[in-house]
Amino acid sequence: MRARPLPAWVDVGLLPVVNLVLAFCVSGLIALAVGVDPRDAVRIMLEGAFGSAEAIGYTLYYATNFIFTGLAVALSFHAGLFNIGGEGQAALGGLGVGLVALACDRILPAPLLIPLAVAAAALFGAGWAAIPGWLQAYRGSHIVVTTIMFNFIAASLMVFLLVNVLIAPGSMSPESRAFAASARLPFLHELFAGLGVALAPSPLNLSAGLAALCCVAVWLLLFRTPWGVELRTMGHNPSAALYAGIDTKRMTVIVLCLSGALAGCVGVNEILGVQHRLILDFAAGCGFGGIAVSLMGRNHPVGVVLASLLFGGLVQGGAELSFAMPSVTRDMVVVIQGLVILFSGALANLARPWLEAGFARLGRVAPDGAG
Amino acid sequence: MEDLIAMPLAIVASTLRVATPLILCAMGGLFSERGGIIDIGLEGKMLAAAFAAAAAAAVTDSAWLGLAAGILIAEALALLHGFACITQRGNQVVSGVAINLLMSGLTIVLGIAWFQRGGQTPALPQEARFMPIAWLGGHNLLVGAALLAVPATAWVIGATRFGLRLRAVGELPLAVDAAGISVAWLRYRALLLCGLLTGIAGTYLSIAQNAGFSRDMTAGQGYIALAALIVGKWRPVPALGACLGFGLLDAIAIRLQGVRLGGLGAVPVEVPVQAIQVLPYVLTVILLAGFIGRAVAPKAIGVPYDKVR
Numbered sequence: 001m002r003a004r005p006l007p008a009w010v011d012v013g014l015l016p017v018v019n020l021v022l023a024f025c026v027s028g029l030i031a032l033a034v035g036v037d038p039r040d041a042v043r044i045m046l047e048g049a050f051g052s053a054e055a056i057g058y059t060l061y062y063a064t065n066f067i068f069t070g071l072a073v074a075l076s077f078h079a080g081l082f083n084i085g086g087e088g089q090a091a092l093g094g095l096g097v098g099l100v101a102l103a104c105d106r107i108l109p110a111p112l113l114i115p116l117a118v119a120a121a122a123l124f125g126a127g128w129a130a131i132p133g134w135l136q137a138y139r140g141s142h143i144v145v146t147t148i149m150f151n152f153i154a155a156s157l158m159v160f161l162l163v164n165v166l167i168a169p170g171s172m173s174p175e176s177r178a179f180a181a182s183a184r185l186p187f188l189h190e191l192f193a194g195l196g197v198a199l200a201p202s203p204l205n206l207s208a209g210l211a212a213l214c215c216v217a218v219w220l221l222l223f224r225t226p227w228g229v230e231l232r233t234m235g236h237n238p239s240a241a242l243y244a245g246i247d248t249k250r251m252t253v254i255v256l257c258l259s260g261a262l263a264g265c266v267g268v269n270e271i272l273g274v275q276h277r278l279i280l281d282f283a284a285g286c287g288f289g290g291i292a293v294s295l296m297g298r299n300h301p302v303g304v305v306l307a308s309l310l311f312g313g314l315v316q317g318g319a320e321l322s323f324a325m326p327s328v329t330r331d332m333v334v335v336i337q338g339l340v341i342l343f344s345g346a347l348a349n350l351a352r353p354w355l356e357a358g359f360a361r362l363g364r365v366a367p368d369g370a371g
Numbered sequence: 372m373e374d375l376i377a378m379p380l381a382i383v384a385s386t387l388r389v390a391t392p393l394i395l396c397a398m399g400g401l402f403s404e405r406g407g408i409i410d411i412g413l414e415g416k417m418l419a420a421a422f423a424a425a426a427a428a429a430v431t432d433s434a435w436l437g438l439a440a441g442i443l444i445a446e447a448l449a450l451l452h453g454f455a456c457i458t459q460r461g462n463q464v465v466s467g468v469a470i471n472l473l474m475s476g477l478t479i480v481l482g483i484a485w486f487q488r489g490g491q492t493p494a495l496p497q498e499a500r501f502m503p504i505a506w507l508g509g510h511n512l513l514v515g516a517a518l519l520a521v522p523a524t525a526w527v528i529g530a531t532r533f534g535l536r537l538r539a540v541g542e543l544p545l546a547v548d549a550a551g552i553s554v555a556w557l558r559y560r561a562l563l564l565c566g567l568l569t570g571i572a573g574t575y576l577s578i579a580q581n582a583g584f585s586r587d588m589t590a591g592q593g594y595i596a597l598a599a600l601i602v603g604k605w606r607p608v609p610a611l612g613a614c615l616g617f618g619l620l621d622a623i624a625i626r627l628q629g630v631r632l633g634g635l636g637a638v639p640v641e642v643p644v645q646a647i648q649v650l651p652y653v654l655t656v657i658l659l660a661g662f663i664g665r666a667v668a669p670k671a672i673g674v675p676y677d678k679v680r
Binding site: 030033034035082084135139140141142144145146148149150152153156157159160164288291292295327328329331332333334335336337338339341342345346347348349350 | 409411454455456459460461462463464465466468469470471472473474475476477479480481483484487490591594597598601643645646648649652653655656659660661662668
């Protein structure tokens, strides 16, 4: 006999929190094992991530990356596709930004150049994801494997281009030359200073606004358009979608393109917003972080934002933690990300039987009491 | 003139050295995937084993205890993967990604806490490593183990009752279940074999090929093994061929670094190392797309078996 389904608020609200708590408990045990008092660690991380205006700026800046990659994963999940190529698509997005900026930063003014660079980021990300999408749709190769392979191909491509082609003349490290001022996205503290509001300086830039727009756009697309219904239909049951006359092959390619475009926007935040030059490895794991964010946020844009804030806080708090305790490096944050993916993703239903049993008991008691 | 003889020999030897962890990992992945469980987590298991082996060998000064520790941790992760994928019917790709990410962080966190060397383990003395053996042609014991693993895998998969049932469970678990054989137990055993082999692979990296563990020392080799498994169409001997091929590419890439190959007119042509390094991934994509032959995965791969349906 199967227990009756859980109330919606438990399924959507309580279960993800329980999973998260489990992941944090295990993280705490690991911290204990390496001789760090988890209470100290949590206090330092909370303070480091949310304790000051500057800290919040950094947290939001990191969260911006996770929103882009998290939305990318969430969108593809809704279509029943698993895009784990966010890392590579983000790298290519940065390449798009870099190429446009390097080619035009001395010709075009910022109001023309910035939209062009953003478009290039989305286009390059989309293009890099389109190939695995097309291969899955029309050649039957598994999207998970191809997107993994494309991550490695992207990494090699970036190394090759930066070492051999785009490297700044005379530079020893694989970096392009710095962009001119027209190819820089304004920092939020600069914008607000222009309006007469003083904000603490941080790398938080206009990309955060782009991320917010993307959230709304993804939500509208998924839940308020006929196309979104078709997309989710395909995710629930591809053969039903086919029977309903949906071109699932075309849909697969389009979904992957949109997903890749979202991931590519990481390049906007990092290259156009902060680094102002093309560098290697700027995506730094946020492609995989996006998987954690999407799983934790139940693939919903609102959940993705909440989870991104948490993960942004983790990254920023983790950085502060490694200042305070040099023995704890940022690798601890990677551990926590891994545990969140494990408990919110692969073991998502671990606590379900316990909750179901608990609610079944409640359900039995209540009618008795009423009768 | 000497180079003409010495270089090919050196390339053969270094091919074998590079291919050993790929072969072990690919055979491990073969058991898992023929049983219907996707194993993205080869990389994480190998990394964890490399760390555990180096840590244990550093503390005990025994290569064999290092090997035991490496195998033990890889088996533990294989069981975790099994619990998530078989018992909990979770998403197999997600579980693999989680294991990889978790291990890439945890090996460093623990390494710093235990050895205070920024994530590296102390350099191992010769007696705590698997050293080259003369009668193995100057290779170490684990290279021999890798070469033995291929016929052993081929035999288990192709000629034993367990292998037959495992292949069936990867294609049509319902049939195996209907025959009264436990799908879950078969798959758990496949994952344990996978853990054993990836454990040896990781041990090889840290205490045979190198003299200690360093950050991210697997460097994507778990994924290359996965690629080799696919290029080998989920069969042991072709997978061995793919591993050796990828190993050869790597050996050539190391040798070609900075070497200029002839020239087009006045312009010297240098083969970029990245172009060679990227070949395994490109080949896998092309093969999966069916442009050269066809790589067809076990039919039930990635689908949790639900008895109730």
